[in-house]
Amino acid sequence: MSKTANPYDLLVIGSGAAGLSVALGVLAQKPKARVAVLSKNDLSEGSTKYAQGGIAAVLDAADSTESHIADTLNAGAGICVEPAVRSVVEGAREAIDWLIANGVIFDQEDGGLHLTREGGHSHRRIVHSADATGRAVQTTLEARIRESGAELFEFHNAVDLIREKLPQGRRGRCIGAYALDRRDGRVHRFAAKTVVLATGGASRVYLYSSNPDGSTGDGIAMAWRAGCRVANMEFSQFHPTCLYHPKAKSFLVTEAVRGEGGLLLRPDGTRFMDDYDPRAELAPRDIVARAIDDVMKRMGCECVYLDISHKPAEFITSHFPTVHAEALKFGIDMTREPLPVVPAAHYTCGGVLTDLAGRTDVDNLYAVGEVSFTGLHGANRMASNSLLECLVLGAAAARDIIAKTGAIAEIPELAPWDETWVTDSDEEVVVAHNWDELRRFMWDFVGIVRSNKRLERAKHRVRLLLDEIAEYYGSFRVTNDLLELRNLAMVADLIIKSALARRESRGLHYTIDFPTPDTVAPPQNTILVPKTFSNRRVT
The missing domain is CATH 3.50.50.60 (FAD/NAD(P)-binding domain)
Structure with missing residues (x-):
């Protein structure tokens, strides 16, 4: 068509x-x-x-x-x-x-x-x-x-x-x-x-x-x-507070819960954000996410807790009806108990x-x-x-x-999509396996806290995946899963290249090899240029 x-x-x-x-x-x-x-x-x-x-x-x-x-x-x-x-x-x-x-x-x-x-x-x-x-x-x-x-x-x-x-x-x-x-x-x-x-x-x-x-x-x-x-x-932002439950699929607990007085707690019920930033729960997301990540790693716990149950129940249900209703689906009443939360890419x-x-x-x-x-x-x-x-x-x-309306020249006829040399795939398991592998090593090696060693490992793995995906893409008819995997692998490669290029910690990019911002050189944005770069430049 x-x-x-x-x-x-x-x-x-x-x-x-x-x-x-x-x-x-x-x-x-x-x-x-x-x-x-x-x-x-x-x-x-x-x-x-x-x-x-x-x-x-x-x-x-x-x-x-x-x-x-x-x-x-x-x-x-x-x-x-x-x-x-x-x-x-x-x-x-x-x-x-x-x-x-x-x-x-x-x-x-x-x-x-x-x-x-x-x-x-x-x-x-x-x-x-x-x-x-x-x-x-x-x-x-x-x-x-x-x-x-x-x-x-x-x-x-x-x-x-x-x-x-x-x-x-x-x-x-x-x-x-x-x-x-x-x-x-x-x-x-x-x-x-x-x-x-x-x-x-x-x-x-x-x-x-x-x-x-x-x-x-x-x-x-x-x-x-x-x-x-x-x-x-x-700079991938990890939202500090997503609902942690085996049956909860990626449900975000709004920032406004902390804005209205919600407190972050260790599993033992003690607060911890004051130890990381004077703004405590109202610190920017990168600081809060790293603090939660640190607490979880130090204590070996699977989550921390966000507690606003000290507020009146009517205040909570009127201000946060969506969060309250979603948590209740999993047997958690935020008017009476804290919400289990973890950071997630956001x-x-x-x-x-x-x-x-x-x-x-x-x-x-x-x-x-x-x-x-x-x-x-x-x-x-x-x-x-x-x-x-x-x-x-x-x-x-x-x-x-x-x-610009009226100043754009006529559009030439587009070439039809060519499926002459491809067939239907009989190995969809390859796509599913690569999808899972990609997301797991990105979480482990290019997540909230990074290192050069982890980034190099991710770089090697994504290059292998890109080659395998390119071969698969050229041989079989496209599917939604294949298109998304192809794009995710390319974006992963761009994230890894950018992270390796930044030899400092700044904002959402935190690396243990360079744990502080570079105070010698002026801060710069990381700009990647494709081999097929256009002659026109954005100013």
Whole structure:
């Protein structure tokens, strides 16, 4: 099946807050634009839906944008790009107003928005919808996109981006993508004048993750293969508190539990965060995650505990209904007892290098949200800045795309997907085995605490896996599992390369070989350049 007869004006790959913000932003100004949205699963099944805490925005007279900027720079451990931080923070109020105008309902207090506080923030500035803000945002934007006239392709997993072929073997602008329809196993062509990657992060590269199963680094891997630079892939954020239970699958316990007075306890009931940081439970996530990891290793325990049972039961159930209900499924009543918690991979702070309009190194290709690197997060993302980035930079990308409307040349016919030399696989166990091996050695060797020896071991293993996956990919018809494994292995390689290149500990990257930040050389972002790097550079 070909979509090239009448190319789309815009192809958005990803259906979370970032992708839908771009699509809706373009359609608001250009209602007749042909817009396609690809979603790997059903439209709602992405990381946005699972974001519990909220959206950081300066809305209190006692707060200020300068304070929010300072908090973000501090959490980023010296390598945030300040213009990016300022741009996103200053766009927060407009983003919240846009969500409210589209129907998102946030918690109210005394006639205004209720603001909570999370780790790293010096003020209450988290706008939220109970403890299910992401779900409120996702369901509202999904409703808007379904009534917008956009063409929606659910259960379509993008395989690769397509770049225009130029003389002398050069590659030009992005003109579309191939995507696997997971329902019939066929690969389709989608031609488009502009393509936006909004595929989220890559936290499923680790054995334990708070992310949904689809967070496999697809956009980062596709952009790298297409010739885009990536940056700061060594900074994988581990959320300190995910529910620990053999039957609980990656359930995140929101940061706001600590923000509202929750205490972290050893198995013997004693507090420990005061031993690691003067901010205690309100320290940034990297510090809290390392502290929990240290306690677990020192004591040989499988988890620590998060206790907010000293608060009134009504306060807990009204502020944290989602967490309370989920814990009850496993026989844990957080109004009466502490929650068992462990760290889990949560957010990819690095990604595809972009400017503040979402433009990548490849013409007509944008990246927005967790898939991208703008410089906002630096070496550690501060809580509730992620949805904010999706919204502010989604709107910026939409404005840039609209400004270019009419100036983009016609799209040539795309070559059909070639399956001439491949067959159906009769060894799916190979994919399952490699998937398991990859995530286990990434957790063991490239996790919360690293060393050169561990990283070298991981480097050797991922190279073997990449060769094996490439051979398998070239021999058999693609499946969803194979595509995700291929992308995860490539992203793992980028993470390992970046971690080996940083010879210091900073933010989320902690290595026992270089346990302190480098105070001699100015702090730098880690930028990797593919062999197929485009001539155009993001400025």
